[in-house]
Amino acid sequence: MNTAPILPLTIEQFETGEFDPDRLDHEAHVYLGWLYVQAFGLSEAVRRFDSALKRLTEQLGIPDKYHATITWTFLLLINERYRDNEKWCAFYSRNSDLFCNSKAIVGRYYTDTLLFSDRARRHFVLPDRLAS
Numbered sequence: 665m666n667t668a669p670i671l672p673l674t675i676e677q678f679e680t681g682e683f684d685p686d687r688l689d690h691e692a693h694v695y696l697g698w699l700y701v702q703a704f705g706l707s708e709a710v711r712r713f714d715s716a717l718k719r720l721t722e723q724l725g726i727p728d729k730y731h732a733t734i735t736w737t738f739l740l741l742i743n744e745r746y747r748d749n750e751k752w753c754a755f756y757s758r759n760s761d762l763f764c765n766s767k768a769i770v771g772r773y774y775t776d777t778l779l780f781s782d783r784a785r786r787h788f789v790l791p792d793r794l795a796s
Contacts, residue, residue, distance in 0.1 A: 675699055679716045681723050688720075694762050697742045698755055706743040710736060733784040737770055737791075738762070 677683040678696050700709035714735055721730040745759055761769060770779060773791035778784055 675703065675712075678720070679712070681720050685720075685724055690766055691763055694738065694742065695752065697739050698746065698752065701739065701743045701746050706739070709743070710739050713739060728785075731785050732788045733774065733779060734766075734770055736788040737773060738766075741769070 673683055673687060673692055673696060675696070697709070697713060700713045703709070704712060714732065717735055718727075718730050721727050741762065745762075746755065756763070771793075773793055774784070775792055778789060778792045781789075783789060
């Protein structure tokens with residue numbers, strides 16, 4: 665994983681839903697999260713990204729795909745690792761763990777019981793496990 669893939673999705677496309685949803689894989693989610701954190705800072709990034717993702721899953725008829733705790737956790741991790749003025753390729757190279765096994769990343773902070781609860785799907789919940 666030496667070079668970052670080119671992900672030409674924009675915030676505007678994501679917020680309006682004007683793109684091919686097949687392009688929205690895990691890497692694209694992380695890329696968009698990085699764009700949001702870069703553009704808006706953490707609190708506004710969480711508000712806007714979360715709202716856009718809920719809206720998109722509703723539009724696509726897959727509202728059960730939305731998971732608040734996973735969404736917020738990745739945005740928090742992206743924000744924690746973000747460096748001012750860092751290009752996407754550099755962020756991608758430094759954070760390969762965010763792209764390899766998302767379940768393992770989130771599992772460092774959450775037990776499956778909590779993470780896959782209805783409450784955690786609908787609302788962000790604090791971790792019940794310390795990261796190792």
